[in-house]
Amino acid sequence: MAVAGPAEESVLEGELTCPVCLDLFSDPHLLPCGHNLCLACVRGLRRRAERGRFRCPECRESLRCSGPLQKNYRLANIAEDYRRRGRPCRQAPPPPPPPVHCDYCSPGDAALAVKTCLQCEVSMCGEHVKPHLERPAFREHPLTEPLGDVRDRKCPAHDEMYRYYCVDERVCVCNACTIEGRHTGHTIKTLKNTMKDLKESLQMQMQKLSRKISRTEKFLQQRADAERDSHRFVEGAEQHMRVVGDLLQAQSSLQALLQENDPFHFLQEYHSTGKKLRKALKRPLFSPGSVCLDTEGLADVMEAKLEEFQAELRLQVTELIHTVCVETNGEEEEEGHEEEEVEEEELEEEEGG
Incomplete structure (x- = not known):
């Protein structure tokens, strides 16, 4: 049976690692997104969720907190077996470099070095490094952190210390390389100036990266705000539909009332229907605050439609009341004329008798 190598073991461990706690799966459950x-990580995400939804840390899909969960028994068994067998031994970190002692101290009681002079090629303790720090003759000597072996700082072709940097080939070179070596005619800088230029470049890249991170965070915040606004819009739209339903019901009642021909029944129904209408009109319409919608335009349109509906309703009710009143007055006048004619006929009969 073939034994998995370090690469395969690393891939397997990655597949068995939870993306939230970054540990081997413990009681893994399958999300609707796959x-x-x-299970403990899912519960933690649900506790921190907003408006009953949370995002999958793998695909960022929005999931309902009340959505179904199913334990992945096969994955749980594999993770438990992998945990029981023990994780593969990771490569041990390299051992720390051996301590560097002062080259000027006696071998028996040499103190630890604090600096190494690349020009003198010696390491010095705090006491013996003072001349390099105080005397002008050593002012140009480059000092670095203690080095046990300076051979990696030397050019193997010329046995000289690296003091320059070839910009064209991006390598450190010695003085002889720039004069008689293959780097003749190349763009050469001192190591110190090269470090300065590269640090400035890194600073610019860091600033660009910071701006990009800021834009990304702003974009994600806008997306989160838009999502919250979308949820609010859906909830408000449902409320709005209920208000519109009440208004439509009130409108149907008014239309039926406008078709009524019995004055007595009309006046009875008018008060109750009018009360329902006034109650429906007082209910506020939904005003969405979503950044993805033209909320001002939508509010203006709804307000205009409402004002138009109210104006037309008032006009129709006024006309109906006026019509009913006119008809009622006309009937009363006709009855009065009939009574006057009867009285005149009775008087004429009495006079004739």
């Missing part, structure tokens, strides 16, 4: 999380 990814797995530890």
Whole structure:
């Protein structure tokens, strides 16, 4: 049976690692999007969720907190077996470099070096480094952190210390390389100036990266705000539909009332229907605050439609009341004329008798 190598073991461990706690799966459960999380991690995401939804850390899909979960028994068994067998031994970190002692102290009681002079090629303790720090003759000597072996700082072709940097080939070179070596005619800088230029370049890249991170965070915040606004819009739209339903019901009642021909029944129904209408009109309409919608335009349109509906309703009710009143007055006048004619006929009969 073939034994998995370090690369295969690393891939397997990655597949068995929860993306939230970054540990081997413990009681893994399958999300509706197809990814797995530890049950404790799922519960943690649900506790921190907003408006009953959370995002999968793998695919960023929005999931309902009340959505179904199913334990992945096969993955749980594999993770438990992998945990029981023990994780593969990781490569041990390299051992720390051996301590560097002062080259000027006696071998028996040499103190630890604090600096190494690349020109003198010696390491010095705090006492013996003072001349390099105080005397002008050593002012140009480059000092660095203690080095046990300076051979990696030397050019193997010329046995000289690296003091320059070839910009064209991006390598450190010695003085002889720039004069008689293959780097003749190349763009050469001192190591110190090269470090300064590269640090400035890194600073600029860091600033660009910071701006990009800021833009990304702003974009993600806008997306989160837009999502919250979308949820609010859906909830408000449902409320709005209920208000519109009440208004439509009130409108149907008014239309039926406008078709009524019995004055007595009309006046009875008018008060109750009018009360329902006034109650429906007082209910506020939904005003969405979503950044993805033209909320001002939508509010203006709804307000205009409402004012138009109210104006038309008032006009129709006024006309109906006026019509009913006119008809009622006309009937009363006709009855009065009939009574006057009867009285005149009776008087004429009495006079004739």
